[in-house]
Amino acid sequence: MQRRKFSREFKLEAVKLVRDRGVTMAQAARDLDLHINVLRKWVSDHGSDPGGAFPGHGQMRPEQLEIERLRRENAKLKAERDILKKGRGLFREGLDMKFGFIAKHRGVWPVTWLCEALGVSRSGFHAWLGRAPSARARSDEMLGARVRASFIASYRTYGARRVWHDVLAEGQPCGLHRIERLMRQQALKARPRRRGLPRDDGQRSVIAENVLDRQFSAEAPNQKWVADFTYIWTAEGWLYVAAVIDLFSRRVVGWSMSATMAAQLVTDALMMAIWRRGKPDALLHHSDQGSQYTSEQFQRLMADNGVTCSMSRSGNVWDNAAMESFFSSLKTERIARKTYRTRNQAKAEVFDYIERFYNPTRRHSTLGYLSPIDFERQANVA
Known part of the structure; x- marks a missing residue:
């Protein structure tokens, strides 16, 4: 190994x-x-x-421990503020209303914090949960909690169909229309897509043919990789994010982030992919005609590893549609409507999205609503 x-x-x-x-x-x-x-x-x-x-x-030094303690305390204070803001008007209501609010939002904040903010006991809340509601209310409450948990776990990006597949995967039979109704009742609405940023218009040198020819499927891993990079704006300036995707499972096998869009950016992403997947055998690598991918540094790396080069036609984004789809999902589901003070904040967001959500968890319609890692496990990919 x-x-x-x-x-x-x-x-x-x-x-x-x-x-x-x-x-x-x-x-x-x-x-x-x-x-x-x-x-x-x-x-x-x-x-x-x-x-x-x-x-x-x-x-950790004592001052670092104190900083960590203050961070945790600050997080709790912010949560209490948000709880009181969202639950205003509940203090004049009875326990049932307060407990109902806690039950609805315990997927967002810890039950302990909710109970402390609303002035009720945890034991009282759990006793309230133990009361027997009607069969219909019991069923809707149980299913509604699963729907909300799936929606929140997707960082509020899943629509009804993906949430439905999550619920089915947990062994709960239900219809799509019921999921849609429960999402409407809880005001759970996926983020809309928005137009992406302009493509890179850097100088081109040696241009390869479009060998991939929009054949975005592979019979085995490490046969076809697609690559590109995108831009994320921060208060410190642009952060450039390069990624490499294996078309067999749509898994992000390599990535890199930098304050500049030099050839080293895409070279580091390809190197990570090779480290993770091993030296490729008969691999096709497809990208656009950006100057980073046509550079001598990048082309030499591919030649040293026996990788065949393929490039999109000039100005034709559909030739690399699988990569465009990934970056669209990244921006829609995580980056959109957020402001990053530093590049490090944006880096942490991208890292979390790729390594903790997209690869291991996010259900992909092309893969039969499995995540890339689950798809590879079912295919017995090492």
């Missing part, structure tokens, strides 16, 4: 997931398909000097 390799960028984002975003070590290791001891070592190596690249092995 080939030893897995990870870029410095991947390790830094994985550490930030645990240190800065409140994800538990065990959960992050599961989401990223890492052994927990590997992730724990990365966090430990990074802990003594966050400004460097894994410089030490010490524990």
Whole structure:
């Protein structure tokens, strides 16, 4: 078995997931398909000097512990503020109304925080939950909770059809129209799509033929990869995100992010893909005619690894539609209507979307509503 390799960028984002975003070590290791001891070592190596690249092995300094405590306390205060804002008017109501609000929003905030904010006890809430409602109300409540959990887990991007497949996968038989009704009752509406950003118009040099020819399917992994990069605006300027997708499972097998759109950006993304999937055999790599992909640096990397080059025709985005679809989903489901103060904030968002949602969880209509990783597991891909 080939030893897995990870870029410095991947390790830094994985550490930030645990240190800065409140994800538990065990959960992050599961989401990223890492052994927990590997992730724990990365966090430990990074802990003594966050400004460097894994410089030490010490524990967090006292001032760092205090910062972490204040961050957690601040998160709880913000949650209490949002709970009181959303639940205003409930203080004059009876316990049933308060408990109903808690039951409706316990997928958003912890029950403990909800009970403290509304001045009720957890034991009282759980006793209220134990009362026997009618069979119809019981069924709708149970199914409605699953619908909302699926919707929130998709970062509020799933429509009724994808939520329906989530519910069916949990073994709950129901109709699509019932899912639509329960989503309407809870005001759960997927984010609309919006127009993307302009394409790169850099200088071109050597242009390859369109070997892929819009054949966006593959019989096995590592036969056809598509690649491109996109732009995300931050207060510090543009962040450029390059990605490589395996058309067999639509899995993002390589990515890279940079403040510049030099050839190194797309080279790093391809290198990550090769590290993850192993040196390819009879692989076709398809991209647009951007100057980064026609550069000597990138073309030499493909030649050294025996990769066949394919490129879209000039000005024809449909020749790389699978890649365009991924970036459209990224922007619609995660980036749209958000403002990033720093490139690091945008990097963390993209990392989370790819490694913790899109690859392991997001249901893909092309794959029969399986996630890319689940699709590969069913196909017994190592």
